[in-house]
Amino acid sequence: MSHSSTALIETRSGLEHQVGVVGAGPTGLLVAAELAIAGVDVVVLDRYEAPDTTIKAGSINVATAEILDRRGLRPAAQAAQQRFGEELKAFAAAHGTPTPMSGRLAAGGRASFPSTGHFAGLFFRPDLLDQTDPRIAAHPGAGSSVMVRQSETEALLGAHAEALGVEVIRGVEVTGIDPLRDDQGVEVGIALSTSRGPFRVGWVVGADGGRSLMRHLAGIDFVGTDPETTGYQAIAEMDGLERLRPGWNHTPTGVYSLGPIPGRILTVQFTGAPDRAIRDQPVSVEELQASIRLVTGQPVTVKSIKGRATRWSDNARQAVTYRAGRVLLAGDAAHVHSPFSGQGLNLGAGDAMNLGWKLAATVNGWAPEGLLDTYTTERHPIAAQVLDWTRAQVALMRGDDKTAQLRRVVQQDLLSNTATTTYMVLTTSGIAQRYELDSGEDEKPPHALVGSVIGDAPLSDGSRLADHFHTGRFVLLDRLGGPLAHTSARWSGRVETIVEDTAVAGCPESYRVLTGLLVRPDGVIAWATETADADEAVAVLIAALSQWAGTATQILEAVTR
Template identity: 40%
Template sequence: MPFHTSHPIDVVVAGAGPVGLFLACELGLAGLSITVLEQAADPHSPLKRLPLGMRGLSISTIEAFYRRGMLDAVEQAQRGNEQSGATRASAHWAREERRSGGHFAGIPIFLDQVDTERWRHHLPGRTGYHLMADIASLESVLAERAASLGVDIRRGVQVTGVVQSEHGVTVQAGGAAIAARCLVGCDGGRSAVRKLAGFDFVGTEPEFTGYSLDVELDDPGMLRPGRTYTPQGMYTFAPPGTVAMVDFDGGAFHRGQPPTREHVQEVLRRVSGTDVAVTAVRQATTWTDRARQASGYRTGRVLLAGDAAHIHSPLGGQGLNLGIGDAMNLGWKLAATLRGTAPVGLLDTYEHERHPVGAKVLDWSRAQVALIRPSPASRALEAIMRDLIGTRDGATYVAERVWGLSLRYDLGGSHPLVGRSVPDFVFADGTATGALLEGGQGLWLDFDLRAPARELASRWGRRIRYAARDVKDGLGLAGVLVRPDGIVAWAGEHGTPLAGAEAAARRWFGEPRM
């Protein structure tokens, strides 16, 4: 397919949530012209703020913000939340006496149980293992960065039509036709782009309706703090009024009318088995455990990312992290394709790499649903899982999955670091790897300070940044070639020939300059 066509807009991104904005920033960083279309006219929804807007960021998501120079702003927003007390009040597992780094179906992963020494190729550094942030703060940071990169964000504009041709995509939105070279749907679980472009969306139907609530209670003492399983379902409670609960109704109430005070009280009484009185509902939203995934992430010039490509229950907080991973993986590949520097088939690797990751997260979500069903079998299984997660091996395994440390793309190559996130190497001058990736280029780290490596890297010009540095702990490596998304494409120990590095550079960055 010829991508070298002339349109005033390179890419239209549908959706101005964190995934759409992050992708827009990646494409804007590459110098492309980007327009973001967002259906909602007002970005300031109370559901995006604490307490209901809180999300746990995995290591891969934290690294993505760090490697693009936005982590300081995200952490500043987080510190403001902590000072207000909102973060701790809205996380039921944060009330545990031991420090927790996430959970699996409500079973906490305690940090003192996790054996971080097993992750030989992960260097503790700037990012840490876990960070809490609210959606409003993330969108604010990303929107500011997007604006600085010249991204055009249009709000109150709904996508109503998509027509592809050999030369581009015409997007009908807001009563106008917008011509672009590509369209990416980041417009959520009910994605208009996915439906209009004809993607198959397959998976499993829901077992329950979930509720996330900020309420006033007549007597909060009637509810147990933390997570409680009952014969009718499950609820979690963080005093004075943050409640999450699941009602195994087959998802019947979700997408119906907004939950009223009377309805919330009726369901909470049934699920909790108490006569608790709800006097007011400040915020309320519903969700289900429906788990579906697009059978493919691309059709022609239309691609999907985030919830538009996959939906599942929010149990364990994997959705946002999965979507940011999509955007980080797709951005540089789509940019290189549109700029004409990509090797053949580069854009196809987006689906090949990310689709299996999405499928695993859907199964991870389904496994948690199996633990919270209101049945004796699920209670027995939950007790066994609690014992396993309480062991060092179990806690380490679950932490590796929840924090994103298990991510490894199958890129070939014999070194165990290939396909994984590059360690945050710290150099003698105090510079760290993450700072060298802020420009969105590839990165060649040369710890042996070899002239042949410098000459080889220079053949790719600005596509690959070369850095010859003395490293404090190079994990025994002589050099590392890193993709723009921070994934290691080649790693060589001392004495390793550079032929493998050259082959990896051609594979991911195209042909060198003559």
């Protein structure tokens, strides 16, 4: 946003920023970047003086890798994966184990869909994944950028937000929120009380973690299930590691995982929630060592911890709504669960993408009625499913004999066939998620692709479909010779249009048969058609654009008439 535009905001309403994001983790940075790419003036406030380098998720899923790709960040993610790969290779060489990156080449050396993953420590077999499944075929190439650690993801999102002009202010503690009203008593914004004085903003996005103050101050209930485990994760220097097995291991007293990088250890003990008296204190060498010995039954000695270790539980809770007036929640502020499979980072990225463009449309004044409320209705069920997924994993990790037998059934009878493995990989990858969206047609059901996440495809001009999302606008594919493109021009500045005569070689079959495709800024398919009737396609496209992109630009409407 230009300085003149900012001054105009201050003159009209006394606001300093259109949106304030509280929390500079991956979710907060991504939602801020999505707002900035749409021209919204946004500030990010974070209580920490520096980015959090605590060891957390070791990878991102396919859906998150594709989010980065659609915003032009694929090269940075690929570079991060390459760096991580060197560490994985070093661990594998030292322990004689395969790396998590193996098994990603299909016959003939072609890049395949990434199949590395696990459910409760039971790993999926790459050879059992159906690489011909049409849903998988529509998402090529993501395997080159999924092994990106959370710290690296946060760093590249921070650089992305900075390049878009986002102001990130660290070392600021937000302590309160109060409504701002105009002379007629209408609420026009929120005053954030902070350790550096007040910040007057139009909207607040709470991305401030599982103990979110923004959620508490907004009066949003946080419901779910209490924890029964305490877990630890660290990079440590240890003696006695020869007594432990690499990978995930179940024991009568819990679960531990050694690797896949040198010094990385994770433990899960079924001893209830972490002690509240120490939950805000750093994990000590003695505490980590006690957990390792309890779970493994081996006299491992922890000599030192590199960086900060994490302490966590399987507390699983979700905000009953993601919006209270001008306060919205995203990421861990909206939902918490155990970190198994690293779903928290991916869930937060999905929140940020869904919320960013909708809040930007609201701030910029063109949002269709009720658009911002679809953030909760679309994302809440997705998080609920993830919470249940993580609860099931905790149940499968218990150390009793009956659970051990259940694990054998799951691994030997369920995860030993192609259909189940493909389903599990599709679910953990994030590409199986689907929103229940209207078709824009009163009498016809929506196309099967509507509501699903867009993959990628080569285009006739030599570009990829993903290349056209860098500006954060709607993307329209017109294979009917121009009438769809002509129609979308009425939404000037909101839609990027691609016109091609026919699909090119290498285009996934599910996209090859389409004559028209409209994708929202968050990568969700809003409309698709296979009809050759241009008049029919134009009529439904207008309905879809009106539903999601608001009223057509009036000046261009007049010209069109």
